[in-house]
Amino acid sequence: MPVPVNKNLHILIMPSWYKSPETPVLGTFFEEQARALQKEGYTVGVIYPEYTPPGELFSSKNKERLDFYMDKGIPTFNIKTQAGIPKLRRLSYRQYSKAVNDVFDEYVKNFGKPDLIHAHSVFHAGIAGFQIAKLHKIPFIITEHLTAYLMGYINNKVDIEVAREIFEYADGSLIVSHNFRKDLEKQLDLPENTFKVIHNLVNELFFNSYLPKTYSGPEETFRFFTNSFLLPRKNIRLIIDAIKILLDKGLNVHLTIGGDGPMNETLREYVKFLGLESKIHFTGKLWRDEVKTEIDNSHAFVLASQYETFGVVLIESLACGRPVVCTDSGGPRDFVHKEQGVIVKEHEPEAMAKGMEHVIQNYNSYNQKELITYCRENFNEHKIASEMMEMYHNVLSKRVIYS
Structure with missing residues (x-):
């Protein structure tokens, strides 16, 4: 029956x-x-x-x-x-x-x-x-x-x-x-x-209280955010190295790293070794509403995983109207296209820096409301x-x- x-x-x-x-x-x-x-x-x-x-x-x-x-x-x-x-x-x-x-x-x-x-x-x-x-x-x-x-x-x-x-x-x-x-x-x-x-x-929380983010140009600090359980396969060091490349080129950028995990102390020591404490901030473990706040305060989200079966953090960012930069890690191919940001083919700092720079240079061409609509319709x-x-x-x- x-x-x-x-x-x-x-x-x-x-x-x-x-x-x-x-x-x-x-x-x-x-x-x-x-x-x-x-x-x-x-x-x-x-x-x-x-x-x-x-x-x-x-x-x-x-x-x-x-x-x-x-x-x-x-x-x-x-x-x-x-x-x-x-x-x-x-x-x-x-x-x-x-x-x-x-x-x-x-x-x-x-x-x-x-x-x-x-x-x-x-x-x-x-x-x-x-x-x-x-x-x-x-x-x-x-x-x-x-x-x-x-x-x-x-x-x-x-x-x-x-x-x-x-x-x-x-x-x-x-x-x-x-x-x-x-x-x-x-x-x-x-x-x-x-x-x-x-x-x-996507949790409905991320669609609430849309805060538009503009970028006025090189004088303004362009803020990237990443959030994950800090494991080796999340490849956070790749993002840190890409930030250093951008800074060495004279770009005004900042990175906030959300999350906790086994790599926490190692990554903090690496940032200290590079002398980038003023340019890279660690938040520690974040609750869901805190993740949304960090996304809202950023211009774009960046993810450098070796492999992702999907990538929930990316759609959370799209739900807030923020473009994304991510490595070609599998799952994101389903939903990250040129309108949503950049997929970086090579898992190398130079390639990641190039992808991040592309988003900076083209930031105001991303339609934030369309990113939200795309995410709401699909997820x-x-x-x-x-x-x-x-x-x-x-x-x-x-x-x-x-x-």
């Missing part, structure tokens, strides 16, 4: 990373997607099954725990579980999934059985979601986000087998950009169009939630309704 499209569906979201007491701004786009579905009238719950790698079992930071809270109408479980035996991956994954299933049983007891499980990334919430879906005969959708496949970090034979098995089993396999779809299908030797592309969305909450809803109903229409 087909599921009527107006059914108030109950969706359980299982993200592979999410906010927690230690990481309150992690995985914001998963929460934003859950809230977009909630606005459409869906019942939404979250189980975040935080996976502790076997090699880190005895760290004091990795004690097992189970937290529950109601997050503005979304019941949220955060389980941190210790799984395993380092050399027995499948056994570790079974132990992990069993622990998460116990939490799922508690969820069902209190909030009812979901109509569908939607996991984000195979490693590792997707593994638990897959096992729970099979055990309880619940339709299952997986969205992949991880760059790790294409950066060479997922190369264990068992892990590759597990990923293939989950993508092939899922009632729907989603991915966030066309370039990532082609790359991952090739990497895992999956059939063409295994994945359907549904992009990430607003209702549009992306509607694409998700269509996927959910297509999946459920092929299944018996389980009560």
Whole structure:
């Protein structure tokens, strides 16, 4: 019997990373997607099954725990579980999934059985979601986000087998950009169009209170902003080197670096070594409203990642009417064209500096209101939630309704 499209569906979201007491701004786009579905009238719950790698079992930071809270109408479980035996991956994954299933049983007891499980990334919430879906005969959708496949970090034979098995089993396999779809299908030797592309969305916050930004010329400081988790693959040093090139050419530029992470101190020391403390400012970790404020205070956004499956920070900037400069990192090819800014083909400081200079020289030719309109038409909450809803109903229409 087909599921009527107006059914108030109950969706359980299982993200592979999410906010927690230690990481309150992690995985914001998963929460934003859950809230977009909630606005459409869906019942939404979250189980975040935080996976502790076997090699880190005895760290004091990795004690097992189970937290529950109601997050503005979304019941949220955060389980941190210790799984395993380092050399027995499948056994570790079974132990992990069993622990998460116990939490799922508690969820069902209190909030009812979901109509569908939607996991984000195979490693590792997707593994638990897959096992729970099979055990309880619940339709299952997986969205992949991880760059790790294409950066060479997922190369264990068992892990590759597990990923293939989950993508092939899922009632729907989603991915966030066309370039990532082609790359991952090739990497895992999956059939063409295994994945359907549904992009990430922009939080409505970024469309609010548009503040136009003009540039009066060389006497004015041109302000670039970047924001990310400070990891090596985000390649922040490339942006710093490009800023130095522009300064050495006599351009009046400034860079603000938002975010925190393992590279924080190294990058600060590098800026100090170059003597650029007055030209490059670090903000530390930023909340969502603070990110918008920094974008509003800047002229343009810059991103230098080695690989991006999508690039949410770029569409956030477009939503504020700011052009972007980014490396040719995959995902941004879906939405960064000459009207939105510059994609830099070579991952080199000179090329990045050239792209940044192009945006400076042509700044007033970017129509900021058109950038906002383009972003709203393609990435607003209702549009992306509607694409998700269509996927959910297509999946459920092929299944018996389980009560």
